[in-house]
Amino acid sequence: MTKQIPDTTKNGISRLIDLMKDLRDPDGGCPWDIEQTFRTIAPYTIEEAYEVADAIEKNDPASLKDELGDLLLQVVYHAQIAKDENLFDFESVAQAITEKMINRHPHVYAEISHDNVEEQKLAWEELKAKERENKRGKKEESVLDGITIGLPAATRAIKLQNRAAKVGFDWPNLSPVIDKVYEEIDELKDVLQSDQHDNTLDKHDRAEDELGDILFSVVNLARHLDIDPEQALRRTNQKFENRFRTVEKTIKENGLNIKNTSLEYMENIWILSKENE
Numbered sequence: 442m443t444k445q446i447p448d449t450t451k452n453g454i455s456r457l458i459d460l461m462k463d464l465r466d467p468d469g470g471c472p473w474d475i476e477q478t479f480r481t482i483a484p485y486t487i488e489e490a491y492e493v494a495d496a497i498e499k500n501d502p503a504s505l506k507d508e509l510g511d512l513l514l515q516v517v518y519h520a521q522i523a524k525d526e527n528l529f530d531f532e533s534v535a536q537a538i539t540e541k542m543i544n545r546h547p548h549v550y551a552e553i554s555h556d557n558v559e560e561q562k563l564a565w566e567e568l569k570a571k572e573r574e575n576k577r578g579k580k581e582e583s584v585l586d587g588i589t590i591g592l593p594a595a596t597r598a599i600k601l602q603n604r605a606a607k608v609g610f611d612w613p614n615l616s617p618v619i620d621k622v623y624e625e626i627d628e629l630k631d632v633l634q635s636d637q638h639d640n641t642l643d644k645h646d647r648a649e650d651e652l653g654d655i656l657f658s659v660v661n662l663a664r665h666l667d668i669d670p671e672q673a674l675r676r677t678n679q680k681f682e683n684r685f686r687t688v689e690k691t692i693k694e695n696g697l698n699i700k701n702t703s704l705e706y707m708e709n710i711w712i713l714s715k716e717n718e
Contacts, residue, residue: 444469457514458531461521479522486515498675544568566607584608595670598660618658618665625655687714 444463447456464474489512496504520531545568547553548561555561573587584604588597605611612618629651632644663670688710692699699707 454531457517458521461514461517465521465525474518477518477522479519482515482518482522486512486519489515494672494675498672498679541572544572563607593671595656595660595674598657599664599670602661602664612661612665615662615665618662622655622658622662625651625658629655683718684711684714687711 444466447459447463449456451459461474463469464471467475489508493505493508493512496508516534517531520529520534524530543550545565548555548564553564555564584607585601588600588604590597592600602611612621629648632647632651635644660670663673688707689699691710692702692707
């Protein structure tokens with residue numbers, strides 16, 4: 442049975458909710474959409490969030506609008522699954538986040554003021570900590586409680602470092618942060634130059650451990666510089682891609698096969714590509 446297209450006289454959110462209800466309807470809905478669960482949809486939700494970030498990085502408003510729509514669809518999708526299981530619905534999701542943001546902004550909606558942004562951030566974290574306590578039903582045992590394990594590693598590292606910094610576990614200035622990066626690199630060098638059998642761990646495991654320390658210290662450096670390491674790496678990824686595509690294009694235009702091209706030749710093109718940026 443063919444369904445009616447969602448009412449065009451309704452606002453966008455209402456039409457989207459109606460559309461998802463139709464897609465999930467066992468009577469005439471989409472077979473694929475009907476069989477999905479929170480777990481099967483979660484990877485798509487994460488993917489759409491990254492595509493939003495990609496559109497922002499590319500400074501592409503048209504794509505950003507499109508990707509935000511895809512991400513919104515994911516929220517509506519999860520809410521419809523929850524409604525089908527009598528858990529909650531989109532309206533309760535929207536109301537809950539609205540109340541949460543009102544509670545987190547007493548400086549906007551109540552007679553509370555902050556002297557600066559740092560003071561506001563501190564108050565924000567204190568409010569979030571109270572929310573986590575209420576959710577868990579008990580006081581937090583550690584300032585690190587509640588940091589999602591499933592976050593990208595660099596993002597989680599920053600959150601761990603920020604939480605520790607709030608109780609004074611942090612370098613006072615940039616110099617020792619930079620020194621720590623070099624110290625960790627030296628420790629990796631020591632592992633690579635050591636006898637493989639001089640420890641209970643094999644060289645690969647030890648190298649992985651030391652490399653993790655390097656990455657963690659670099660993330661800490663990014664935090665002290667107020668730079669998002671994920672964003673910084675995305676920019677570098679894009680920069681690498683642009684330059685390498687130039688190398689490929691130039692080699693092809695010269696009638697050569699990149700598989701048979703020397704590293705020196707490719708590096709020369711790479712350097713020219715950098716100079717022409």
